[in-house]
Amino acid sequence: MKKILVIQQKMIGDVLVSTILCETLCKAYPDAQVDYLIYENTYQVFAENKKNYNVIFFKNEYRNSKLSLIKFALTLKNENYDVIIDAYSKLESWVIVGLSNAKTKISFRKNISNFLYTHLIDRHQIPTTNLGLVIEHRLKLLDPLHINKxxxxxxxxxxxxxAENLNAQKLLQANGVNLDKPIVMLNILGSSASKTYPFKNMAKIIDKVAQNNVQILLNYIPNQQKQATEIYNLCTQATQQKIYFNVLGNNLRGLLALINQCGAVIGNDGGTMNMAKALNKPTFIIFSPWIEKKAWNTYEDGMKHVSVHLNDFKPNLFKNKNLKSLKKENNLLYNQFEPAFFNDLLTHFININLVNEQ
Incomplete structure (x- = not known):
């Protein structure tokens, strides 16, 4: 096998997860050329990794112009890949796969695009390990290649x-953060309103964390300052004194360096949590009612990685409801997800990963 293409256009969490495919392929086929196709804006998250594979950018112009997409797909066709693994499987990748002359084309089974692929992978619904379904599904894409597990x-x-770590440490010290005391980051805002724990409840979570001997960073981007301030103002004055509100990474690499200085990350599900795990940081994740926890609760062990979902505590609220109805009722359901439901779990997590580490 000489050339392999892995396609994973999507957001940071997905791009990070699919790097395991590239890493595995490089180990299994050390003499092969492995290329990884991703959205350009997601690259910085693993830009400094030592990579034995190449990265190809799927540029915005390919998304905005069908002609540009076809021209790009034809350049990839000329690469004469032996294998294409499409972990994305949407229109953009279908064009690339359809025009390719690769003998082996692998993706997940979908009614619309099945004819494009030589090997179709069914997604199982019950996790068999603590890796989470999102990782188990990715690894199943390797089955047709019969790689030694x-x-x-x-x-x-x-x-x-x-250098990035030093810059983060200087930023923290310049803002009065003591590097010898535990630092915890709160991921207070999700990637959308539907993935964001209600502000009043998030403030209670921050208050709970602040009862310990910790220093608190809030993760938000500058255009979210209004929402972040609203959450901050809902916290007690004692909690506010432990929050370093203006300490932010000025870009994605800056955020990664700040996470790397923290003892744990707590809060909403999203790319930040996936980055924290990839930095080997303990995580406590609160999942939105319409998100399927079993897909993204990767590496869950009840100690270093813990996650909670309303369905864990009120399963009757989810009976006979599909994704469409859950999305419609999301706000109503999320407001019923009281911090008191998982207070003991959060206390246990804090004791293991922050208090006992002091």
Whole structure:
């Protein structure tokens, strides 16, 4: 086997997860050329990783112009890939796969695009390990290649440079953060309103964390300052004194370096949590009612990685409801998800990962 293409256009969490495919393929076929096709804006999350594979950018112009997409797909056709693994399987990748002359084309089974592929993978619904369905499904894409499972890479990783760590430490010290005391980051806002724990409840979570001897960073981007301030104002004055509100990474690499200084990350599900795990940081995740926890609760062990979902505590609220109805009722359901439901779990997590580490 000489050339392999892995396609994973999507957001940071997905791109990070699918790096395990590239890493595994490089181990299994050390003499092969492995190329990884991703959206350009997601690259920085693993830009400093030592990679034995190449990265190809799917540019915005390919998304905005069908002609540009076809021209790009034809350039990939000329690469004469032996294998294409399409972990994305949407229109953009269908064009690439359809025009390719690769002998082996692997993706997940979908009614619309099945004819494009030589091997179709069914997604199972019950996890068989604590890797989470999103990782188990990715690894199943390797089944047609019959790779020795001892070679499988199951943990995505992010590397932060020494210079980036030093810059983060200088930023923290300049804002009065003591590097010798535990620092915890609260991921207070999700990627959308539907993935964001209600503000009043998030404030209670921050208050709970602040009862310990910790220093608190809030993760938000500048255009979310209004929402972040609203959550901050809902916290007690004692909690506010432990929050370093203006300490932010000025870009994605800066955020990664700040996470790397933290003892744990707590809060909403999203890319930040996937990055924290790839940096080997403990995580406590609150999932939105319409998100399927079993897909993204990767590496859950009840100690270093813990997650909670309303369905864990009120399963009757989810009986006979499909994704469409859950999305419609999301706000109503989320407001019923009281912090008191998982207070003991959060206390246990804090005691293990923050208090006992002091």
């Amino acid at each position: 001892d070679l499988y890479v199951t943990n995505a990783q992010i590397f932060v440079t020494e």
